[in-house]
Amino acid sequence: MSRHPATPLRRYLRPRQLHPGAWWIWALGLAVACTSTTNPVLLALLIALIALVVVLRRPEAPWAMSFGMYLWLGVFIVVMRTVFRIVFSGDGPTVLFTIPFPEPPEWIAEAGGTLFGPVSAEALASGLYDGMRLAAMVICIGAANSLANPKRLLAAVPPALYELGSVVVVAVSVFPQLAESVVRVTRARRLRADQSGRRHWLRTVMMPVFVDALDRSIALAASMDSRGYGRRGNQSRAARRVTSLLLLGALLLLCAAAYGLFDPGAFGGSGRWLLGLALAAAGLSTALAGRRSVHTRYRPGRWHLAETLVAACGVATAVGFSRLAAADPGLVFPSVHPLEWPTASPAALACCLVAALPAVLAPPTQAPARVVEHAASPVPTPRARSLRMGEAS
Amino acid sequence: MIEFERVGVRYHDAPTPVLREVSFVVDEGEFALVAGRTGAGKSTLLGAVNGHVPQFTGGTLVGHVRIAGRDTRDHAPRELAHLVGRVGQNPLEGFVTDTVERELAYGMEQLGTAPRRMRTRVEETLDLLGIADLRDRPLLTLSGGQQQRVAIGAVLAAGARVLVLDEPTSALDPTSAEEVLAALLRLVHDLGTTVLIAEHRLERVAEYADRLVLLTGDGGVRNGAPATLLAGMEIAPPVVQLGAALGWRPLPVSVRQARRLAPGLRARLAGADPDQHPVPEEPAASLPGTSDGLLARRIEVDYGTVLAVRGVDVELPAGRVTVLLGRNGSGKSSLLWALSGAGRIDGGEFRVGDTDLTRAGVTEVRDHVRMVPQNAADLLYLDTVAAECATADRAAAQRPGTCRAILDALAAGIPGGRNPRDLSEGQKLALVLAIQLTGNPRVVLLDEPTRGLDYLAKESLRRTVRGLAAAGSAVCLATHDVEFAAQVADRAVVMASGEVIAVGSSREVLASSAIFSPQVARVLAPAEWLTVGQVVRALKAIGG
Numbered sequence: 001m002s003r004h005p006a007t008p009l010r011r012y013l014r015p016r017q018l019h020p021g022a023w024w025i026w027a028l029g030l031a032v033a034c035t036s037t038t039n040p041v042l043l044a045l046l047i048a049l050i051a052l053v054v055v056l057r058r059p060e061a062p063w064a065m066s067f068g069m070y071l072w073l074g075v076f077i078v079v080m081r082t083v084f085r086i087v088f089s090g091d092g093p094t095v096l097f098t099i100p101f102p103e104p105p106e107w108i109a110e111a112g113g114t115l116f117g118p119v120s121a122e123a124l125a126s127g128l129y130d131g132m133r134l135a136a137m138v139i140c141i142g143a144a145n146s147l148a149n150p151k152r153l154l155a156a157v158p159p160a161l162y163e164l165g166s167v168v169v170v171a172v173s174v175f176p177q178l179a180e181s182v183v184r185v186t187r188a189r190r191l192r193a194d195q196s197g198r199r200h201w202l203r204t205v206m207m208p209v210f211v212d213a214l215d216r217s218i219a220l221a222a223s224m225d226s227r228g229y230g231r232r233g234n235q236s237r238a239a240r241r242v243t244s245l246l247l248l249g250a251l252l253l254l255c256a257a258a259y260g261l262f263d264p265g266a267f268g269g270s271g272r273w274l275l276g277l278a279l280a281a282a283g284l285s286t287a288l289a290g291r292r293s294v295h296t297r298y299r300p301g302r303w304h305l306a307e308t309l310v311a312a313c314g315v316a317t318a319v320g321f322s323r324l325a326a327a328d329p330g331l332v333f334p335s336v337h338p339l340e341w342p343t344a345s346p347a348a349l350a351c352c353l354v355a356a357l358p359a360v361l362a363p364p365t366q367a368p369a370r371v372v373e374h375a376a377s378p379v380p381t382p383r384a385r386s387l388r389m390g391e392a393s
Numbered sequence: 394m395i396e397f398e399r400v401g402v403r404y405h406d407a408p409t410p411v412l413r414e415v416s417f418v419v420d421e422g423e424f425a426l427v428a429g430r431t432g433a434g435k436s437t438l439l440g441a442v443n444g445h446v447p448q449f450t451g452g453t454l455v456g457h458v459r460i461a462g463r464d465t466r467d468h469a470p471r472e473l474a475h476l477v478g479r480v481g482q483n484p485l486e487g488f489v490t491d492t493v494e495r496e497l498a499y500g501m502e503q504l505g506t507a508p509r510r511m512r513t514r515v516e517e518t519l520d521l522l523g524i525a526d527l528r529d530r531p532l533l534t535l536s537g538g539q540q541q542r543v544a545i546g547a548v549l550a551a552g553a554r555v556l557v558l559d560e561p562t563s564a565l566d567p568t569s570a571e572e573v574l575a576a577l578l579r580l581v582h583d584l585g586t587t588v589l590i591a592e593h594r595l596e597r598v599a600e601y602a603d604r605l606v607l608l609t610g611d612g613g614v615r616n617g618a619p620a621t622l623l624a625g626m627e628i629a630p631p632v633v634q635l636g637a638a639l640g641w642r643p644l645p646v647s648v649r650q651a652r653r654l655a656p657g658l659r660a661r662l663a664g665a666d667p668d669q670h671p672v673p674e675e676p677a678a679s680l681p682g683t684s685d686g687l688l689a690r691r692i693e694v695d696y697g698t699v700l701a702v703r704g705v706d707v708e709l710p711a712g713r714v715t716v717l718l719g720r721n722g723s724g725k726s727s728l729l730w731a732l733s734g735a736g737r738i739d740g741g742e743f744r745v746g747d748t749d750l751t752r753a754g755v756t757e758v759r760d761h762v763r764m765v766p767q768n769a770a771d772l773l774y775l776d777t778v779a780a781e782c783a784t785a786d787r788a789a790a791q792r793p794g795t796c797r798a799i800l801d802a803l804a805a806g807i808p809g810g811r812n813p814r815d816l817s818e819g820q821k822l823a824l825v826l827a828i829q830l831t832g833n834p835r836v837v838l839l840d841e842p843t844r845g846l847d848y849l850a851k852e853s854l855r856r857t858v859r860g861l862a863a864a865g866s867a868v869c870l871a872t873h874d875v876e877f878a879a880q881v882a883d884r885a886v887v888m889a890s891g892e893v894i895a896v897g898s899s900r901e902v903l904a905s906s907a908i909f910s911p912q913v914a915r916v917l918a919p920a921e922w923l924t925v926g927q928v929v930r931a932l933k934a935i936g937g
Contacts, residue, residue, distance in 0.1 A: 061491075061492075061531045062491075062531050062533050062534070063491070063531075149491065151490060151491055166489075169489070170489075184768065184771060185771045187730070187735055187736065188735075188766050188768065188771035188772055189771070189772070190734075190735035190755045191733055191735050191755075191759070191763070191764050191765075191766065191772060191829070192772050192785075192788070192828065192829070193756070193759050193785075193788040193789055193832070203774065204774040205774075207774045208770065208771050208773070208774055211814060216486055219481065219483075219486035219487060220486060220487065220489070221449075222445060222449055222479075222487075223479070223481070223486065223487030223488075223489070224489055225445070225449055225469075225470050225471050226443055226445055226470045226471070226473075226474060226477070226478070226479045227471075227474050227478075227489070227499065227500045227503060227547070227548065227551065228471045228472075228474030228475070228500055228503035228504050228551065229471060229489075229503055230471055231471045231472060231474065231503055231504065231505075294504075294505040295502050295503060295505055296501070296502055296505050296506055296507065296508055296511065297502060297508065298494075298495065298498030298499075298501065298502055298508065298511050298512075298515070299494075299498075299508075299512070
């Protein structure tokens with residue numbers, strides 16, 4: 001048995017789940033990188049590397065199994081984009097094939113569009129590139145959802161927004177339940193003979209599903225109410241009012257500032273000041289509300305070196321791609337008019353590899369021991385009896 | 394600890410109050426059982442303990458409910474969260490977080506418990522309820538009994554000294570139910586926790602109760618020691634009924650007490666043969682030959698990650714009631730769904746009579762086999778009972794009124810204009826059963842039909858099921874309710890991890906089982922008697 005203290009490397013690699021914020025920063029960084037390129041080679045590489053990280057580092061939990069769904073959503077997006085390009089054909093010199101169509105309806109012709117007709121390689125390529133970019137972004141979000149428990153991320157919001165966060169958590173958890181209800185009711189409906197057939201699917205299935213969802217929401221609200229959600233503690237009603245008003249005011253200021261940011265002329269040059277004021281107000285009210293909060297946190301996620309590294313990989317990828325775009329736009333946005341074969345450079349590949357580093361940098365997640373349904377109970381039952389089932393058969 | 398003083402509750406639009414002049418006291422550390430018919434106000438009474446009724450549900454409450462000296466009039470339920478914990482029938486509905494450890498901490502986070510204190514309390518609670526090995530598990534992956542223990546732990550960790558439980562074991566198999574009850578008893582004995590529990594299946598709980606609060610159905614309650622109150626009641630568990638029938642004093646409430654009083658009875662019954670006095674009194678149909686029932690061979694259901702049914706051979710003879718037993722997750726439901734034509738079937742073959750239905754579509758299977766799923770209300774979607782019945786008649790090509798006639802035989806007097814969603818559990822089940830029985834199916838499959846049913850509703854279900862068998866149908870019902878199984882079944886099949894581990898007459902299988910034996914069998918073992926009625930008839934035969 002070793003009596004030496006664990007080396008820093010071993011300590012670093014101990015299995016644990018990262019702070020959800022780290023994964024989200026990483027994923028958002030990658031999403032930003034994806035928006036700043038249409039190069040299909042780089043996008044495909046990024047998607048593959050994201051999938052690698054997810055497979056290696058996702059925890060073994062129900063919410064982590066949704067990544068496959070996001071991949072399929074990505075495929076759907078690419079296909080839809082390409083199909084749209086075929087239907088509303090764009091022009092280009094390299095005509096691949098022609099779909100005969102007599103005459104586009106007037107409103108399409110008026111808008112300067114065409115329907116079917118010659119399909120060019122350029123139009124297809126631009127549809128494909130666009131679709132891949134969008135798909136890659138969606139897959140980034142999916143990766144974050146699988147790697148980090150969304151509920152834990154919401155629990156990490158500042159104390160002032162705690163109650164709001166809980167509401168979002170409840171809303172988020174409704175969707176998987178709805179899906180489960182739809183599956184259950186659809187199956188149950190097949191048991192019942194009915195002449196109305198598929199025509200009334202919406203009514204016959206959705207009605208029990210919605211009633212179910214409503215019942216569950218009420219049950220959950222009742223449970224939260226009896227478990228102390230929204231307790232006032234020893235705060236006076238007036239103090240709560242002031243806090244909510246402050247928060248609301250800060251939120252309005254933030255909206256105005258955001259408007260000013262997108263339309264620089266809106267506030268006659270004072271947009272920057274407004275933004276500063278809004279941020280200050282938000283910070284102040286959050287801090288104030290946080291101090292008044294009566295809640296505490298159970299084992300809040302800790303931010304260690306690994307979290308910083310993972311988040312840094314995401315940020316570095318985003319920065320790297322924006323530099324690439326500035327240095328070599330032809331590489332990051334391959335030309336479709338005229339159609340050119342997309343290429344990759346060592347620098348671009350390096351950027352992609354940085355994105356994949358968390359596959360190694362993040363410590364492995366602890367795989368919770370799979371316990372068989374109904375494992376032996378440690379609680380002795382009051383009527384502990386010997387099992388004599390064998391005699392029965 | 395819990396004090397009801399002349400409490401009355403009336404919901405809006407209700408012609409009569411649910412509770413009227415209810416007064417009783419539950420002392421600290423008592424295990425109090427609330428019993429009564431469906432609709433007698435059990436949930437209302439439980440909800441009133443922490444002010445959930447009327448503050449959350451609406452309605453008006455007169456009188457006073459005090460909990461540890463605090464009047465619920467002056468405190469919202471959330472302000473009583475550190476005193477009272479509520480646990481419902483389906484723990485999943487009340488979970489806010491998604492892992493065991495975080496769920497235990499949720500209540501304390503709301504109360505603002507110091508982080509260090511929280512950590513120790515979570516650890517203590519994990520140990521107290523025997524769920525320490527589940528700490529990191531997602532709540533969705535737990536079994537029903539484990540989920541229920543987490544739900545109890547979650548309110549306990551928040552400091553609740555009073556636990557209010559509304560039918561916590563109704564969805565659980567006998568073993569899981571005992572785990573949950575054992576955990577509760579431990580809290581009562583070791584921590585002095587006060588427990589108020591509502592339950593339809595008194596045989597599971599009555600023996601542990603210090604006090605019985607019996608809702609009489611007219612808004613009033615009677616409360617006192619279980620043995621005194623239960624004497625002569627229809628809802629009394631079989632041991633009590635057995636004791637009452639034989640004039641035992643003091644009246645036994647547990648199997649242990651009854652067994653100690655029973656040597657004389659065992660001696661008197663020594664010469665009698667249980668088979669001479671079959672349990673279902675209604676005569677079974679004269680058998681036209683077993684080929685008319687359902688015959689399944691090597692049925693397999695494979696969900697990819699789980700092989701739920703592994704090559705099961707099962708026979709459901711016409712004119713017989715077969716009961717399917719087994720713990721949660723043993724493949725009972727999957728088997729029934731496979732045989733109904735609506736669920737997966739990945740191997741094997743089954744036939745009804747001479748018709749091979751293995752490759753048949755759901756519509757064709759439905760002509761022979763009808764199923765009522767666990768969540769029967771999923772089949773209802775129209776606005777009125779009358780519309781549901783009319784649709785069922787049309788779909789089965791029966792003359793109008795057929796379904797309604799069946800419904801009236803099952804549960805008379807349900808107004809046709811009523812919305813099915815507003816019916817009681819028993820009435821909903823009756824309606825779904827009537828819809829599914831329209832068209833005289835030869836095979837009827839029922840998945841957990843007794844869930845949420847009170848004594849009278851169960852008795853009516855028992856008569857219906859026996860009536861179906863007498864008319865020549867093959868009936869199969871999956872259930873956790875061993876007392877109901879003992880009363881209704883001719884044959885029993887026990888499943889475990891997707892395989893059939895025991896088949897035989899209900900006497901052979903039930904009486905000799907350690908888990909699935911009814912109370913009477915436990916009292917009279919090794920003789921194989923199943924119900925009080927059977928014993929009484931045998932004694933009459935001997936005496937006369």
